[in-house]
Amino acid sequence: MDKKCSGEESNWLEVEEAARCTGKKAPIVNPRRWSSAANAMAVALIMTIPPILFIFSGRLDAPAVWIKSTVAGLGARGESSKKLDVLLGGLLLPGFDEQSCASRYQSVYYRKNMTRSPTPYLIDRLRRQEALQRRCGPGTDAYRRASDRLKSGVKGVDTVDGCSYLVLLSYRGLGNRILAAASAFLYAMLTGRVLLVDRGKTMGDLFCEPFPGTTWLLPLDFPLQGYRDLGEDAAESYGNVTLRNETGGSSEHRFVYMHLDHAASVENKLAYCDDHRQFLHRVQWVVMRTDVYIAPILFLNPAYQQELHRMFPRKDSVFYIVSRYLLHPTNDVWGMVTRFYDSYLKSADERLGIQIRVFVKDDKPVQHILDQILACTSQERLLPGVLPSAGGAPPPPAGARSKAVLVTGLNGWYHDSIREMYWRSASANGEVVSVHQPSREEHQRMFHRMQDMKALAEMYLLSMTDKIVTSGWSTFGYVGTALGGLTPYIMIKPEDEQVPDPPCRRAMSMEPCAQGPPYFECTRKEVDKLLDTGNLVPHVRACEDMSWGLKLIEPISEKDV
Numbered sequence: 001m002d003k004k005c006s007g008e009e010s011n012w013l014e015v016e017e018a019a020r021c022t023g024k025k026a027p028i029v030n031p032r033r034w035s036s037a038a039n040a041m042a043v044a045l046i047m048t049i050p051p052i053l054f055i056f057s058g059r060l061d062a063p064a065v066w067i068k069s070t071v072a073g074l075g076a077r078g079e080s081s082k083k084l085d086v087l088l089g090g091l092l093l094p095g096f097d098e099q100s101c102a103s104r105y106q107s108v109y110y111r112k113n114m115t116r117s118p119t120p121y122l123i124d125r126l127r128r129q130e131a132l133q134r135r136c137g138p139g140t141d142a143y144r145r146a147s148d149r150l151k152s153g154v155k156g157v158d159t160v161d162g163c164s165y166l167v168l169l170s171y172r173g174l175g176n177r178i179l180a181a182a183s184a185f186l187y188a189m190l191t192g193r194v195l196l197v198d199r200g201k202t203m204g205d206l207f208c209e210p211f212p213g214t215t216w217l218l219p220l221d222f223p224l225q226g227y228r229d230l231g232e233d234a235a236e237s238y239g240n241v242t243l244r245n246e247t248g249g250s251s252e253h254r255f256v257y258m259h260l261d262h263a264a265s266v267e268n269k270l271a272y273c274d275d276h277r278q279f280l281h282r283v284q285w286v287v288m289r290t291d292v293y294i295a296p297i298l299f300l301n302p303a304y305q306q307e308l309h310r311m312f313p314r315k316d317s318v319f320y321i322v323s324r325y326l327l328h329p330t331n332d333v334w335g336m337v338t339r340f341y342d343s344y345l346k347s348a349d350e351r352l353g354i355q356i357r358v359f360v361k362d363d364k365p366v367q368h369i370l371d372q373i374l375a376c377t378s379q380e381r382l383l384p385g386v387l388p389s390a391g392g393a394p395p396p397p398a399g400a401r402s403k404a405v406l407v408t409g410l411n412g413w414y415h416d417s418i419r420e421m422y423w424r425s426a427s428a429n430g431e432v433v434s435v436h437q438p439s440r441e442e443h444q445r446m447f448h449r450m451q452d453m454k455a456l457a458e459m460y461l462l463s464m465t466d467k468i469v470t471s472g473w474s475t476f477g478y479v480g481t482a483l484g485g486l487t488p489y490i491m492i493k494p495e496d497e498q499v500p501d502p503p504c505r506r507a508m509s510m511e512p513c514a515q516g517p518p519y520f521e522c523t524r525k526e527v528d529k530l531l532d533t534g535n536l537v538p539h540v541r542a543c544e545d546m547s548w549g550l551k552l553i554e555p556i557s558e559k560d561v
């Protein structure tokens with residue numbers, strides 16, 4: 001039998017191949033139509049479809065995946081009859097074309113209920129930002145005038161049209177780019193700027209437009225010559241501008257470039273302490289390059305503390321809320337997410353995500369990483385042990401609990417080893433363990449469209465699990481965790497090819513770690529004294545996996561009871 005059309009697919013290629021067997025793409029179900037009457041109609045339709053597909057495909061077994069995903073679309077977590085709040089308590093606006101971005105309306109059916117709610121104040125700020133994006137964004141007269149001024153080199157134009165802009169340059173892996181997008185959005189809101197994202201090669205393939213009635217993608221005819229090559233030595237870099245002009249002469253420049261790479265110089269990291277109202281606000285255009293999640297660092301700047309506190313009274317869910325507002329995978333990516341989820345994860349009693357990122361040359365399999373994964377899942381009772389294989393084991397009792405394990409990683413060896421373990425031997429507690437990995441790309445490829453799409457789909461799949469184990473230092477893991485509102489078990493990065501003791505540790509919060517933060521305090525700016533910035537305020541602490549990184553937590557005394 002041709003496995004590709006057997007309905008037993010276990011990775012992307014096979015799922016896609018099977019979809020081709022049906023001659024159809026899995027349709028995306030419109031949640032507005034998820035009334036029980038519509039459910040009944042859809043089920044009736046499905047009942048009639050196999051023969052039709054059979055006629056076209058000539059194979060009885062071909063439609064398996066398509067049918068599975070359609071049925072599953074009627075309620076991924078068994079909530080088919082409940083109408084859920086797809087607008088997430090006012091976080092999202094109604095009125096978008098649902099067909100053009102299904103994830104915006106469907107993700108609530110695939111994820112747990114929001115564990116943190118947006119405050120009315122944040123919702124109001126979001127509506128104001130949307131209005132600003134529409135009033136000043138691409139296609140408006142205000143945008144045309146602003147880009148003409150940038151092109152012709154007019155300087156010092158602080159309040160023209162009431163429109164100023166933040167251009168984000170995307171770079172590095174997708175995890176970094178997603179953290180950068182959330183960070184830039186937060187910074188744009190804090191500073192009253194329109195956010196425009198340089199699309200790089202893949203941004204438009206990955207995410208829907210977040211703001212109604214406008215675009216967040218930087219127009220292709222953006223007039224700043226060579227802007228993608230800006231580096232920290234640029235004359236317009238924040239470090240250079242402030243060094244040359246201590247009296248605050250930003251108006252001498254037609255734009256300022258914020259170089260916030262994790263390894264940026266101290267002078268450039270001073271931008272984190274900028275009180276935008278006194279200095280940068282005189283510049284209409286700011287270009288930012290960052291690979292870092294800067295939210296914890298912004299919480300250290302007195303100029304923003306009060307506003308951030310009003311927007312996010314709970315500090316441990318900033319990315320979670322921002323990402324649910326801002327990031328909605330395109331239909332192509334969302335189709336990959338839902339087809340895989342519905343086929344392999346949906347019916348399990350429990351889902352465990354294991355995100356494996358090994359920072360070794362060539363991404364070769366490494367035994368001590370497998371040992372670390374197994375030590376962690378055993379220590380935290382996330383996976384059962386196995387019985388000795390000799391002598392044969394009885395079949396699992398009827399009604400045994402099932403656990404689906406989603407493994408993500410560039411290499412397939414870890415997945416294969418864990419799956420084989422539960423194939424060769426029965427689990428010690430009778431649980432039925434199935435192990436799935438959507439892709440095995442072997443090597444990281446920068447700005448590769450399909451790899452980025454798979455990576456994004458896998459981050460979303462991780463976010464749909466119930467518990468998650470991640471690899472320390474990995475922004476891929478940070479995103480998968482925080483999207484789902486999950487508090488991860490983080491595997492500490494091994495130092496010396498040994499399993500660390502302990503192999504993993506429960507994180508303090510779901511928030512991503514800010515790698516490469518500044519080590520000075522904003523009010524004193526004593527850049528030559530190294531300060532422990534993880535000790536300045538109770539809600540910013542050193543990361544579990546990187547002692548020099550910073551992360552947002554909810555201090556015990558402030559946690560809601």
Ligand code: GDP
Nearest residue numbers: 173174175176408409410444454455474475476
């Ligand atoms: P980090 O390097 O772990 O911080 O994560 P990034 O996402 O920034 O960069 C790693 C890149 O490698 C990703 O964007 C993907 O292109 C690729 N990659 C790493 N792990 C995986 C994986 O599990 N699945 C897929 N599809 N790609 C991965």
